[in-house]
Amino acid sequence: MILPLLLIVLVLGELPGSRCSVSTVGDLFVLEGGSVTVPCHYNPQYISHVKYWCQGRMREFCSSLARTDDPESAPKGKGRVTIADDPTQHVFIVSMRDLTEEDSGWYWCGVELGGMWVSDSTASVYISVIHGMSAVSSMLSADEGSSVTAQCLYSKNLRSSEKRWCRSGNLNSCMVTDSEGMFSSKNVFIHDDRNNMFTVTIQQLEMRDSGWYWCGAGQQQVAVHVSVTAQTTTLSTTPPIQNLKTTVRNPSVMSSNDPYSRPVWESPLVVCGVVLLVMTVLLALWKLRQLCKKKQKHRGTNETNDNLTICPWREGDYKNTSVIFLNAPAQAQIL
Structure with missing residues (x-):
């Protein structure tokens, strides 16, 4: 009874999906001569365990290509396969380059658990x-007047083929590389690295450059869309700076129409000063007249003394000024 139970446990342990401690991406398609990078995620309890990458239809019989404890242990890798563990992110990364058709097949991300009764x-x-x-990107966009670059990848068997960049729907628009893998015009530049990629750069983009294009090599081609965005013009709210002219006024030569060239006597301050002066003089004369009236009331009719009295006004006379000597002999002579 015990033996059948053990067999059931072992069989269940080997079934796909019975262990979810390691996961990776789905099926991948890679151009011949290109490279691929595969992330393999694992549970935190496997940080200290050895990780490996192997190739084969069945895990039990797969050929090891790289291990974290001995990266040089797989001669079949021939330096084309690298493995690196990142314990902080709980993932190890496998990279393969210069792939050929013979490299197509099943691969395995593995965490070595060890033990006779425990499978990896x-x-x-x-x-x-x-x-x-x-x-690399089938949808490109850029502003009007700027430039954009398309990156076109090709497989190994297309390395010696000429590369083309064409406007979709117009075969006469194709631009083809020369024997050195180059093409250059006023606004378009093509460069082939003769390995697995050629780039197409379009400069001084215009709105009419928007549309579908395709990269071509041999009998193969791939579509790329270029979208050109119109430039937005920003209106400046700051008025333009005008040339300022400085006028030097000559105080001796002034125009009568110039508000800054009024005569001195038309100045408000001068007018106010003159009015104030006239009022002060009138007030002083009025005070002097009142003083004369008071002295006349206290003065006798035959008073003879040598005093000199100044009475500049007579009753009702505001224009003439008289000097009266009250000395009798002097008055007699005058009369």
Whole structure:
């Protein structure tokens, strides 16, 4: 009874999906001659365990390509495969470059658990290495007047083929690289690295440049869309600075129409000063007249003395001024 139960446990442990401690991405398609990077996630309890990457249809018989405890242990990798563990993120990264069609197949992310009765924790991914082309980004956008660059990837068997950049729907618009993998015009520049990618740069973009294009190599092509955004003009609210002219006024030469060239006597301060002066003089004369009236009331009719009295006004006379000597002999002579 015990033996059948053990067999059931072992069988269940080997079933796909029975262990979810390691996970990775889905199936991948890679151009021949290109590279691929695969993240393998694991549970935190496996931080100190050895991680590995192997190739084969079945995990039990897969060929090891790289291990975290000995990165140089897989001769089949030939330096094309690297593995690196990141314990802080609980993931190890596998990179493969210069892929060929023979590299297509099943691969496994594995965490070595050890022990006779405990199988390793693994996750599988199928990688297909194909011929053809692809674009790093199939949707590009840029502002009017600026530039944009398209990156076109191609497989290994297309390295010696000429590369083309064409406007979709217009075969006569194709621009083709020369024997050195170059093309240059007023606004378009193409460069082929002769490995797995060529770039197309369009300068001084105009609104009419918006639309669909395609990268081509041999009989392969891939579509790329370019969107050109119109420039937005910002209206300045600051008025333009005008040239300021400085006028030097000559105080000796002034125009009568110039509000700053009024005569001195038209100044409000001068007018107020003159009015105040006239009022002060009138008030003083009025006080002097009142003083004369008071003295006349206290003065006798035949008073003879040598005093000199100044009475500049007579009753009703405000224009003439008289000097009267009250000395009798002097008055007799005058009469």
